[in-house]
Amino acid sequence: MSALAILHASQLVTLAGPKGPRSGEEMSELAIIRDGGMLMRDGNIGVVGPSDEVKEKAGDVESVDAGGRVVLPGFVDAHTHLVFAGDRLDDFERRARGETYEEIARAGGGIWSTVTRTRVASDADLLEKAKKHANWFLQSGTTTVEAKSGYGLTVEDELKILRVIQRLNRETPLECVPTFLGAHAIPHDSSPDEYVDLIINEMLPRVAQENLAEFCDIFCERGYFDVAQSRKILTAAKNLGLKLRGHVDQLTNSGGAKLLGELGAMTADHLEKTDEQGIAALKSTNVQPVLLPGSVYALGSTSYPRAREMIDTGLAVVLATDFNPGSSPTVSMPMILSLACTQMKMSPAEAITASTINAAYSLGRGEKAGSLEPGKLANFSVFDCEDYRELAYWFGFSRAHSVYVRGKKAS
Ligand code: NIG
Numbered sequence: 001m002s003a004l005a006i007l008h009a010s011q012l013v014t015l016a017g018p019k020g021p022r023s024g025e026e027m028s029e030l031a032i033i034r035d036g037g038m039l040m041r042d043g044n045i046g047v048v049g050p051s052d053e054v055k056e057k058a059g060d061v062e063s064v065d066a067g068g069r070v071v072l073p074g075f076v077d078a079h080t081h082l083v084f085a086g087d088r089l090d091d092f093e094r095r096a097r098g099e100t101y102e103e104i105a106r107a108g109g110g111i112w113s114t115v116t117r118t119r120v121a122s123d124a125d126l127l128e129k130a131k132k133h134a135n136w137f138l139q140s141g142t143t144t145v146e147a148k149s150g151y152g153l154t155v156e157d158e159l160k161i162l163r164v165i166q167r168l169n170r171e172t173p174l175e176c177v178p179t180f181l182g183a184h185a186i187p188h189d190s191s192p193d194e195y196v197d198l199i200i201n202e203m204l205p206r207v208a209q210e211n212l213a214e215f216c217d218i219f220c221e222r223g224y225f226d227v228a229q230s231r232k233i234l235t236a237a238k239n240l241g242l243k244l245r246g247h248v249d250q251l252t253n254s255g256g257a258k259l260l261g262e263l264g265a266m267t268a269d270h271l272e273k274t275d276e277q278g279i280a281a282l283k284s285t286n287v288q289p290v291l292l293p294g295s296v297y298a299l300g301s302t303s304y305p306r307a308r309e310m311i312d313t314g315l316a317v318v319l320a321t322d323f324n325p326g327s328s329p330t331v332s333m334p335m336i337l338s339l340a341c342t343q344m345k346m347s348p349a350e351a352i353t354a355s356t357i358n359a360a361y362s363l364g365r366g367e368k369a370g371s372l373e374p375g376k377l378a379n380f381s382v383f384d385c386e387d388y389r390e391l392a393y394w395f396g397f398s399r400a401h402s403v404y405v406r407g408k409k410a411s
């Protein structure tokens with residue numbers, strides 16, 4: 001049996017509370033223990049409480065002194081495109097000159113340029129790069145990520161990406177939840193209808209049969225997949241037992257949020273252009289909104305989603321990085337917390353809830369991750385600050401001190 005105690009956190013931010021995603025006022029309740037500690041055995045949390053009590057129970061178990069720093073559950077990043085080759089530096093520079101995401105995509109940049117690079121990359125190259133990204137996440141205090149395919153767009157290339165995600169899960173400490181996003185863009189050499197058929201008839205059955213994804217996602221947007229195509233793909237995925245997420249209402253209000261409400265998706269992501277009706281549709285089936293302010297910021301837009309209205313309506317809001325080479329090149333959850341507070345008027349406590357326990361529930365991991373409670377995985381991060389609000393307050397540099405996954409130091 002391996003055991004470890006961590007003692008003397010200025011604040012042990014436990015997020016202990018009801019079993020389920022938190023909404024409304026609950027999002028502000030972090031269940032903080034001052035001078036807190038935790039005792040862990042075999043990668044699971046055993047005891048959580050004031051340091052003196054934990055110390056007594058720990059006996060001669062090895063202990064780590066948090067030195068008056070803040071300890072939080074490892075961040076759960078519920079929306080990333082972690083596996084890709086190349087970069088999008090040219091897009092970045094063009095955007096700085098004033099071109100839009102859509103104009104750049106039409107001119108040969110955008111998702112398609114990453115698809116081209118990812119298709120020619122070998123499995124080994126892709127895995128090596130993905131491991132580098134996994135390490136960035138761990139260094140920033142994130143211990144669980146959702147990871148999407150979507151830069152392959154052929155049967156074999158989509159499966160190649162999902163297998164890299166599977167290997168990341170086995171070969172790195174980062175816990176990865178796989179999502180199939182074959183419907184990320186329409187390949188240049190096929191018609192929309194042909195490609196939708198390929199997804200439904202060939203990709204989805206293989207993904208399900210080989211157990212390579214838990215979720216199916218789509219990019220429902222003008223110039224990508226319309227509502228009818230998205231409905232067809234998501235319905236087929238649901239029939240195969242996959243749970244649903246979706247990129248909706250990012251650049252235009254296309255009715256995507258309504259569709260996800262209707263289909264009972266786990267999450268609706270982006271929502272920059274979602275209106276009251278879209279918010280009401282999410283509420284009617286309690287779809288969790290996943291807000292991605294990093295992509296709004298990096299695209300140079302000011303159109304942030306209506307986080308306050310969503311929280312006030314009672315939706316269990318999630319925050320994520322949307323880490324990808326095009327629209328959100330960041331793995332930093334603290335940066336996302338900063339954007340959530342400054343641009344979307346969420347409180348620091350709401351932002352922490354959105355990036356831990358709510359995110360874990362949105363991935364079907366709420367029983368194991370997202371809070372520091374007995375029986376859960378000992379996944380936690382130590383930050384070099386005394387008050388959890390500092391995480392959202394200081395921005396642009398990392399304050400992560402150390403990160404543990406299943407009771408073992410991972411960074
Ligand atoms: O979430 N919106 C579509 N997909 C990504 C962008 C991917 C890319 O540009 O490569 C997003 O923003």
Ligand code: FE
Pocket residue numbers: 079080081247322324
């Ligand atoms: Fe995305």
